[in-house]
Amino acid sequence: MAKAKKGDGHKLIANNKKAYHDYFIEETYEAGISLAGTEVRSLRNGRCSLKESYVGIENGEAFIYGMHISPYEHGNLFNKDPLRTRRLLLHKYEIRKMAQAIQQQGYTLVPLKVYFQGQYAKVEIGIAKGKKLYDKRQDIAKKDARREAEREYKMKLR
16 A cells, blocks of 8 residues: 655645635745644544634744634543634744734735645735725626636537
């Protein structure tokens, strides 16, 4: 039986679709997440939500707030609080660069997706600038136009 190599493939756990709707994503970073054992097991079962989460920097360290990881159903007293603050594993220069970016007016750090890369849980962080209402409307109009064009194209093929 062939063994899978470490680092092969990405297994997507959670995706923050709302972030792409509400923000312009300028730059992305990949960070590890400091987790407890039962949290890793729960993540492997796909029990994670990024809906209300955000990333903050305190004392030269990055943390993710509001990321919900459901308690592991076969766990016991070792289960952690589902909404606890989790430390992100990044290089110092990346944290400094992010801190400089969020000092600018209108920029924030948003978690985009959580996935496994090999055996490690990773989170993709985006430096984002908030969209105005008219920007959101333009995006919706573009998506609708693209869908309509695809629908017409399919009809022509038949």
